[in-house]
Amino acid sequence: MEPVQIISGTAVPLDRSDVDTDQIIPSDWLKRVERTGFEAGLFGEWRDDRDFVLNKQEHAGANILIAGPQFGTGSSREHAVWALHQYGFRAVISPRFGDIFRNNATKNGLVPVQLSAAGGRTLMDAVLNDPTLEIVIDVELRTVEAQAIDFLESFPLEDSIQHRFLNGLDDIALTLQHADDIGEYEAHRPDWVKELEIQHNAR
Amino acid sequence: MTDQPRTLVEKVWDRHVVRSTEGEPDLLYIDLHLIHEVTSPQAFDGLRLTGRGVRRPDLTVATEDHNVPTADIDKPIADPISRKQVETLRANTEEFGIVNFPMGDPGQGIVHVMAPEQGRTLPGMTVVCGDSHTATHGAFGAIAFGIGTSEVEHVLATQTLPQSRPKTLAINVEGTLREGATAKDIILAVLGVLGTSGGMGYIAEYRGSAIEALSMEGRMTVCNMSIELGAKAGLIAPDETTFEYLRGREHAPAGELWDAAVADWKTLYTDEGATFDSEITLDASKIEPHVSWGTNPGQVVPVSGRVPDPAAMDDPAERTAAERALAYMDLEPGQAMTDVKVDTVFIGSCTNSRIEDLRAAAEVIRSSGSGVAEGVRTFVVPGSFAVKTQAESEGLDEVFTGAGFDWREPGCSMCLAMNPDKLSPGERSASTSNRNFEGRQGRGGRTHLVSPAVAAASALAGHFATPEDL
Numbered sequence: 001m002e003p004v005q006i007i008s009g010t011a012v013p014l015d016r017s018d019v020d021t022d023q024i025i026p027s028d029w030l031k032r033v034e035r036t037g038f039e040a041g042l043f044g045e046w047r048d049d050r051d052f053v054l055n056k057q058e059h060a061g062a063n064i065l066i067a068g069p070q071f072g073t074g075s076s077r078e079h080a081v082w083a084l085h086q087y088g089f090r091a092v093i094s095p096r097f098g099d100i101f102r103n104n105a106t107k108n109g110l111v112p113v114q115l116s117a118a119g120g121r122t123l124m125d126a127v128l129n130d131p132t133l134e135i136v137i138d139v140e141l142r143t144v145e146a147q148a149i150d151f152l153e154s155f156p157l158e159d160s161i162q163h164r165f166l167n168g169l170d171d172i173a174l175t176l177q178h179a180d181d182i183g184e185y186e187a188h189r190p191d192w193v194k195e196l197e198i199q200h201n202a203r
Numbered sequence: 204m205t206d207q208p209r210t211l212v213e214k215v216w217d218r219h220v221v222r223s224t225e226g227e228p229d230l231l232y233i234d235l236h237l238i239h240e241v242t243s244p245q246a247f248d249g250l251r252l253t254g255r256g257v258r259r260p261d262l263t264v265a266t267e268d269h270n271v272p273t274a275d276i277d278k279p280i281a282d283p284i285s286r287k288q289v290e291t292l293r294a295n296t297e298e299f300g301i302v303n304f305p306m307g308d309p310g311q312g313i314v315h316v317m318a319p320e321q322g323r324t325l326p327g328m329t330v331v332c333g334d335s336h337t338a339t340h341g342a343f344g345a346i347a348f349g350i351g352t353s354e355v356e357h358v359l360a361t362q363t364l365p366q367s368r369p370k371t372l373a374i375n376v377e378g379t380l381r382e383g384a385t386a387k388d389i390i391l392a393v394l395g396v397l398g399t400s401g402g403m404g405y406i407a408e409y410r411g412s413a414i415e416a417l418s419m420e421g422r423m424t425v426c427n428m429s430i431e432l433g434a435k436a437g438l439i440a441p442d443e444t445t446f447e448y449l450r451g452r453e454h455a456p457a458g459e460l461w462d463a464a465v466a467d468w469k470t471l472y473t474d475e476g477a478t479f480d481s482e483i484t485l486d487a488s489k490i491e492p493h494v495s496w497g498t499n500p501g502q503v504v505p506v507s508g509r510v511p512d513p514a515a516m517d518d519p520a521e522r523t524a525a526e527r528a529l530a531y532m533d534l535e536p537g538q539a540m541t542d543v544k545v546d547t548v549f550i551g552s553c554t555n556s557r558i559e560d561l562r563a564a565a566e567v568i569r570s571s572g573s574g575v576a577e578g579v580r581t582f583v584v585p586g587s588f589a590v591k592t593q594a595e596s597e598g599l600d601e602v603f604t605g606a607g608f609d610w611r612e613p614g615c616s617m618c619l620a621m622n623p624d625k626l627s628p629g630e631r632s633a634s635t636s637n638r639n640f641e642g643r644q645g646r647g648g649r650t651h652l653v654s655p656a657v658a659a660a661s662a663l664a665g666h667f668a669t670p671e672d673l
Contacts, residue, residue, distance in 0.1 A: 022619075023641060031270060033245070045647075076349040159226050160226070175357065192463035
């Protein structure tokens with residue numbers, strides 16, 4: 001993952017609640033074994049509609065998606081995050097995220113920015129009103145700012161996730177530094193668990 | 204710390220902490236890692252790219268479920284992209300020494316059906332899978348949750364996951380279910396109360412006399428849809444029902460190990476005096492058979508009810524969502540649900556494809572003595588090869604086919620339409636699955652979530668109906 005600190009740019013306003021991961025990337029796209037090329041499937045069912053917000057010329061080049069509450073609920077498909085990131089989004093703003101989507105986003109350099117319901121609404125209306133509104137997301141300060149409308153709000157981001165974003169770190173490498181602890185844990189599991197594993201492995 | 208009263212979630216969590224450091228998530232050990240063809244290929248690629256191996260192939264189990272056709276399974280998969288994905292799983296599991304249950308194998312099935320029936324899911328475990336319905340395994344008193352592909356790779360490489368401790372939510376369902384109401388109706392009713400975000404940030408524990416009275420199949424149905432509440436996981440304390448289900452299963456402990464395991468499992472309950480971060484209580488006797496009317500699983504009413512009027516909703520976001528849902532579903536406010544005609548009935552999915560579900564649907568057909576209504580398309584898809592074999596030994600397949608139902612091979616099928624079983628645009632289904640999202644069962648398809656009994660009754664009536672309505 002590339003380090004991420006400041007994301008600045010314009011936003012696409014997706015003014016709906018409950019945008020589930022089936023909508024972000026339809027299941028037909030999940031048959032692929034590759035990790036790239038998902039941008040063409042982003043919002044696959046809605047993209048055919050010429051009036052769909054992503055198709056509007058005024059939002060070309062935007063790198064932030066702002067959506068209603070409960071964004072990314074449902075299926076665990078990381079393909080949803082790949083599709084958003086490969087399309088060019090670097091952050092998604094919503095008052096509430098599906099748990100697995102949020103986790104997945106943090107593994108792929110897509111910043112999940114959770115605002116208050118009121119703050120999310122204010123920013124959404126401002127973007128709907130002015131597609132050129134410049135938004136700055138600062139991962140180090142954990143803030144979202146839109147100077148033109150005097151908007152500043154902080155957002156929650158766990159220290160460990162912030163650290164990984166800022167340094168572009170690989171989660172697995174971090175955990176493998178504790179391989180001894182894992183081995184120690186395995187050695188101290190209950191006897192019946194260890195014995196059951198030995199029996200299975202002997203089959 | 205162990206002297207403090209603890210919830211079941213805390214007990215199971217605490218016994219899996221490999222490493223705990225202030226300001227960092229806990230590093231949790233994973234006892235069972237289930238994989239399937241859809242969310243694993245890129246994880247195995249990641250391992251190869253970084254030269255990492257699989258730490259515990261013996262705690263990893265694979266099955267082919269999402270893509271597999273439910274007809275002609277003796278032939279290669281017709282869709283070349285699906286076929287490649289399934290072949291990739293076979294190659295990856297062989298390369299890394301992981302057991303896989305391929306299409307047509309007696310052990311094959313939907314991952315959340317086959318693992319419990321083989322006795323692989325045990326009380327007190329941590330179970331993960333690259334699939335959001337992993338919460339199903341919580342029925343055994345396990346902390347079980349869905350993960351993304353990066354996390355699949357993480358578990359393959361380390362057998363652990365860094366996880367922040369979630370809050371706890373008690374969902375109490377007290378009393379006795381009325382005739383005709385099932386486990387599916389319990390969870391749909393809970394969704395009606397909590398909505399799709401009421402569980403966000405929590406692990407739920409389902410408690411109360413109505414939950415204790417459920418079979419393991421029913422408990423799996425309830426826990427399965429925890430993710431629809433937005434919860435990370437949902438679980439139920441193990442008891443005699445759990446132990447009886449597990450006794451003698453292939454991968455469950457046996458002999459002396461069984462006794463030691465049961466003694467351990469009997470400590471897995473929420474202590475008297477332990478507190479939850481949040482709590483709700485439902486009266487089971489008031490839960491009617493339910494049906495969803497909208498495009499998220501919190502949008503439900505009793506089958507005897509009517510399509511709600513968005514104009515009567517106070518919350519503007521809820522109102523807009525309802526208006527959009529009604530337009531997509533082609534429904535009018537005030538319409539009686541029993542006046543809504545169905546085109547297709549799907550009985551299957553990790554929510555409702557177990558033997559008890561098929562028995563319940565077959566019983567509705569037997570009692571009514573009638574056949575599938577004119578023009579209604581049906582799919583009965585057992586959750587696993589073992590369920591299919593059991594159902595056939597009980598003659599259930601003949602009950603279904605005799606009434607005009609289509610009896611299929613096991614897999615995820617029309618729950619998410621990754622195989623050829625799909626709705627056409629505008630087609631309306633009564634489905635025993637878990638998600639009524641736009642396009643979930645096929646582009647433009649309209650999904651209504653129901654129990655197996657309501658699905659069977661609706662197939663016979665040609666419109667939404669409870670068995671009582673027939």
